[in-house]
Amino acid sequence: MTRSSLTTPPPDASAPAAHPAAPAAGSSLGAHYSRCFGCGDDHPTGLHLKAATPDGVTVEAEFTVGEAHQGAPMLAHGGVLAAAMDEVIGMSVYLFHKPYVTARLETDYLLPVPVGTTLHLRAWCNGITGRKAYLEAEGRVGAPDGPVAVRAAALFIEVGMEHFAKHGDLAAIAAEHQDFEVNP
Numbered sequence: 001m002t003r004s005s006l007t008t009p010p011p012d013a014s015a016p017a018a019h020p021a022a023p024a025a026g027s028s029l030g031a032h033y034s035r036c037f038g039c040g041d042d043h044p045t046g047l048h049l050k051a052a053t054p055d056g057v058t059v060e061a062e063f064t065v066g067e068a069h070q071g072a073p074m075l076a077h078g079g080v081l082a083a084a085m086d087e088v089i090g091m092s093v094y095l096f097h098k099p100y101v102t103a104r105l106e107t108d109y110l111l112p113v114p115v116g117t118t119l120h121l122r123a124w125c126n127g128i129t130g131r132k133a134y135l136e137a138e139g140r141v142g143a144p145d146g147p148v149a150v151r152a153a154a155l156f157i158e159v160g161m162e163h164f165a166k167h168g169d170l171a172a173i174a175a176e177h178q179d180f181e182v183n184p
């Protein structure tokens with residue numbers, strides 16, 4: 001992965017550890033919001049990512065590129081692929097049971113991805129320091145050990161739930177989440 005210093009953890013970053021309340025190894029992860037473009041079942045043209053965690057700290061997910069995701073004819077749009085990386089990385093940092101948002105997302109595109117391809121995504125955290133989490137993801141074609149089509153590195157920043165109350169719709173999140181304190 002070609003990544004900038006902004007998405008590379010500093011030497012004093014701590015290694016991530018599984019949160020005591022993280023889902024058990026092998027658990028499926030549901031959508032964090034039913035209308036989310038990345039994972040929501042109720043989004044008509046979203047990515048409908050299906051994800052699980054093998055160990056409580058990393059996330060594996062599948063995304064099948066649909067006709068609604070084209071850039072060039074019958075090829076995935078690069079921004080859609082970046083959204084898939086953002087989503088699977090967001091799911092992995094959510095395992096730490098704190099609200100984070102993407103501050104920076106860097107993406108390498110290695111192979112074109114035709115419509116109909118199932119991408120096998122994996123995301124993990126390389127380190128945490130203060131409010132900053134340094135994360136990485138990859139998308140492989142056709143199988144978990146298939147050729148890598150996309151790689152991403154990201155900086156996520158921890159925010160309070162007031163971030164979503166002030167800028168978004170906290171009630172909509174609260175309605176679907178009993179696992180977060182949503183009473184700022």
Ligand SMILES: CCCCC/C=C\C/C=C\C/C=C\C/C=C\CCCC(=O)SCCNC(=O)CCNC(=O)[C@H](O)C(C)(C)COP(=O)(O)OP(=O)(O)OC[C@H]1O[C@@H](n2cnc3c(N)ncnc32)[C@H](O)[C@@H]1OP(=O)(O)O
Pocket residue numbers: 006032038086087088089090091094098099100101102103104131132155157159164173177180
């Ligand atoms: C998304 C759903 C949320 C639901 C939450 C509820 C429950 C959670 C449930 C489920 C979540 C599960 C899955 C989520 C999955 C996918 C979603 C993907 C995530 C997204 O899609 S989310 C949308 C896009 N995202 C934004 O909408 C962020 C807009 N943005 C801001 O809201 C602010 O910009 C913020 C908060 C980032 C920082 O603002 P701030 O005022 O709090 O802090 P400040 O600026 O001081 O930065 C502190 C330190 O970070 C450094 N820093 C900041 N930005 C940087 C950058 N770009 N590059 C390099 N360094 C940067 C500074 O340099 C400083 O560093 P230092 O401390 O060393 O000085």
